[in-house]
Every structure is written in C-alpha cells, then in structure tokens.
Amino acid sequence: MADVIALTYEISPDDFTRAGEASSDVKSKLKQVGVSPAAIRKVAIAMYEGEINMVIHAEGGKITVEISPTEIKMILADKGPGIPDIEQAMQAGWSTAPDEVRSLGFGAGMGLPNMKKYTDEMNIETTLGVGTTITMVVKI
Amino acid sequence: MTVRDAMNVLGARVLVGEENLDREVRSACGSDMMSDVLAFSKDHSILLTGLCNPQVIRTAEMLDIVCIIFVRGKKPDNTILEMAKERDLVVLETGHRMFSSCGMLYAAGLHGGAI
Ligand SMILES: Nc1ncnc2c1ncn2[C@@H]1O[C@H](COP(=O)(O)OP(=O)(O)OP(=O)(O)O)[C@@H](O)[C@H]1O
Ligand SMILES: [Mg+2]
Numbered sequence: 001m002a003d004v005i006a007l008t009y010e011i012s013p014d015d016f017t018r019a020g021e022a023s024s025d026v027k028s029k030l031k032q033v034g035v036s037p038a039a040i041r042k043v044a045i046a047m048y049e050g051e052i053n054m055v056i057h058a059e060g061g062k063i064t065v066e067i068s069p070t071e072i073k074m075i076l077a078d079k080g081p082g083i084p085d086i087e088q089a090m091q092a093g094w095s096t097a098p099d100e101v102r103s104l105g106f107g108a109g110m111g112l113p114n115m116k117k118y119t120d121e122m123n124i125e126t127t128l129g130v131g132t133t134i135t136m137v138v139k140i
Numbered sequence: 141m142t143v144r145d146a147m148n149v150l151g152a153r154v155l156v157g158e159e160n161l162d163r164e165v166r167s168a169c170g171s172d173m174m175s176d177v178l179a180f181s182k183d184h185s186i187l188l189t190g191l192c193n194p195q196v197i198r199t200a201e202m203l204d205i206v207c208i209i210f211v212r213g214k215k216p217d218n219t220i221l222e223m224a225k226e227r228d229l230v231v232l233e234t235g236h237r238m239f240s241s242c243g244m245l246y247a248a249g250l251h252g253g254a255i
Contacts, residue, residue, distance in 0.1 A: 017219075020198035027202070037204070044202040045178050052195075102173075105191040105199075110175035117179070 005033070005067040011051060011078075013060035016104060023048040026065050033067065039140045042118040043072050046136050049111040050076040056101050057081070058132065071120075074136045082128040090116065141165060141250055143207045143230050146186060149248045150234040150241055152209060156221050157230030163206050167253035170211075170242045174199045182253045188241055192216050197223040206230060211238045 007029065009022035027044045035043075047063070054061045058080020066073040083089045090112050097107025116122050121137040144161040146168075147154065154161065169180045170188035177187060177199050186207045187200055192214045200208050207230040210216055216224075216231065224231045234241055246252075 017194045020195065020202075024198060024201060041181060041202070041204060045181065048198065048202045049175065049178060104193060105172060105174040105189075105195055108173040108175045110173070110179055114175060114178050118181075 003069055005029075007065045007067075009063045009065075011054050011060040011063060013055055013058070016055060019052050019055040020048050022063055023051050030067070030072070035067075035072070035140055039072070039138055042138045043074065046115045046118045046138070047074050047076075049115050050074065050134055050136070052106055053111055054078045054080070056097060056106060061131070069140075071140055072138045074138075075133065076135075077131065077133040079131040082130060082132055083124065083126045084128060086124050086126065141248065143186075143232075145248070146207070146209070146245055146250065147232055149244050150209065150232070150236055152232040152234040155210075155216065155231040155233055156224045157207070157228070160206075160228070160230050163230070165206055165250065168242070168245055168250050169252065170238055172238075178202065180253075185253075186245070186250070188238060188245075190214055190238055192220070194220055194223055196220070197227065197229065200224075200229055201227050207232060209234060209241065211236060211241045 030040045058078035061078030064075040092113045093109040095107045095109035101107045119136040120139045123135045126132040142162050164184050165186050166184040167182045168186040171177050172191045185205050187205045188209045190211050209232045213235045
C-alpha cells in the first residue's frame with residue numbers, strides 16, 4: 001500500500017510520569033498529516049491506555065504505529081507477565097493493579113474496555129511469562 | 141457556559157490559561173481515576189479531579205479537554221502547570237470538595253451529558 005507512515009517508540013518502565021509521551025507524539029503527528037479530530041481522539045485514548053498498561057503491568061515494551069490512507073494500526077508489544085484470562089481482563093472493573101497504582105489514578109479496570117470501545121478492531125495475543133501483543137485498528 | 145462562568149460559580153483561582161477563560165464548555169466529568177475519565181469523551185468538557193500528577197494533563201490532552209479543575213485545594217507543581225501551558229489548557233483550583241464542586245456546576249446548568 002502506498003503512503004504508509006510507520007512510527008516506533010520504546011516504552012520505558014522506569015518513569016511513570018513519562019508514560020503517555022508516545023501517545024502524545026502520535027497525536028500531534030496525526031494532526032500534522034490532517035487526520036480528523038474524531039479519529040485522532042480514538043487513537044490517542046486507545047494508545048494511551050495501552051501505553052499505561054505496558055508501564056504498570058508489564059516492563060515497558062515497544063509500540064509501532066502504522067498510518068495508511070484508510071486506517072491507523074497500533075501494535076503494542078511487551079515482554080511482561082502475560083494475561084492469564086483475557087475474557088476476565090476485558091471486563092469493566094477487573095484489575096490486578098496494586099494500591100500504589102490506584103493512588104496514581106489508574107487501576108479502575110477500564111483500560112482494556114476503553115481500548116475496545118474506541119477502536120474498530122482489537123486483538124490480544126498473550127503468553128504467560130513471555131509477553132503480550134495488542135493490535136488495534138482505527139479506520140479513518 | 142464559559143470557563144469563566146464555571147470559575148465564578150466555584151470561586152476558583154486560575155493557575156494556567158488566563159487568556160482562554162472565554163472558551164465554551166458544555167459538559168463535565170469528575171473522577172480521580174483516569175480510565176474512568178477516558179471512558180468519557182465529549183467535546184468542550186471540564187475535568188474535575190483530586191488527583192494531582194502529570195497523567196491528569198495527559199488524560200486531558202488525549203480527550204481534548206478544555207479545562208482542568210483541581211478540587212479540595214490540590215496544588216499542582218510547576219512540571220504539571222508547564223505541561224498544561226504547552227497543551228493550551230486552562231487549569232483552575234478550588235477549595236471546594238469534589239462532591240460540592242460537581243453539585244455547584246450541575247446546579248448552574250453544566251451537566252454530564254448522555255452516557
Ligand atoms: N500488557 C499487559 N500485561 C499484563 N497484564 C495486563 C496487561 N494489560 C492489562 N493487563 C491485566 O489486565 C487487567 C485489566 O487491564 P485494564 O487496563 O482494563 O485495567 P487496569 O489497567 O487494571 O486499570 P485502568 O486501565 O482502569 O487504569 C490489569 O489489571 C492486568 O491484570
Ligand atoms: Mg489499564
């Protein structure tokens with residue numbers, strides 16, 4: 001396909017205050033290439049939730065964003081502990097986040113449901129002890 | 141209403157964005173859990189929160205929120221305020237608690253919007 005822009009980000013697990021910088025950067029790049037505000041907001045929210053999850057539940061990882069004329073694809077790959085039960089994790093309100101994460105404003109168990117809600121396609125591949133790769137697509 | 145109207149209702153103080161007080165706001169959302177906030181996506185919104193860290197600014201950024209109101213006298217630090225400035229947000233601070241702040245704005249005509 002013509003005109004695919006690919007962006008990659010290494011997500012560091014060390015600094016919670018910087019979590020979200022990649023999503024912020026993607027948001028401004030999408031604005032520059034003229035994607036509609038509604039589509040940008042969907043991508044920004046879904047990616048930000050995923051980025052935060054990589055920092056609080058895994059040990060960081062890598063995010064690739066592919067922008068084509070028809071869709072935006074986000075691939076979030078981490079080498080964290082994996083998700084034992086995807087169906088349970090997808091339920092609104094399910095969270096294993098410790099109190100310390102909750103005091104930072106996360107751990108409501110709403111991230112994965114939000115990612116599903118704001119994207120047109122979402123796929124989770126996970127292996128315990130190996131890692132999780134989440135692929136999301138927003139049509140534009 | 142405008143951000144200025146909301147500010148007057150709460151007797152709030154402007155920390156960032158003095159020049160943007162005449163922006164229109166149509167709905168509001170109050171929570172200390174950022175993913176609860178992220179589930180809410182409406183144009184021209186205010187975010188009320190008692191959480192005070194950089195992720196509040198990022199959450200507002202992702203949602204295109206117009207104004208953040210820190211309730212119960214929370215004092216955001218300079219890093220947070222600088223981030224808000226870069227993103228062209230208005231930041232207010234009020235001594236009222238979350239419940240009262242939401243109630244006062246609701247009574248003044250600002251609602252949560254349909255789910
Ligand atoms: N990348 C990941 N690696 C391992 N476990 C994960 C990952 N993402 C999510 N999980 C698991 O799925 C649960 C639900 O995730 P979800 O994002 O919905 O909620 P949360 O992160 O706990 O809270 P919130 O997103 O509301 O701040 C998490 O508590 C965690 O157990
Ligand atoms: Mg989450």
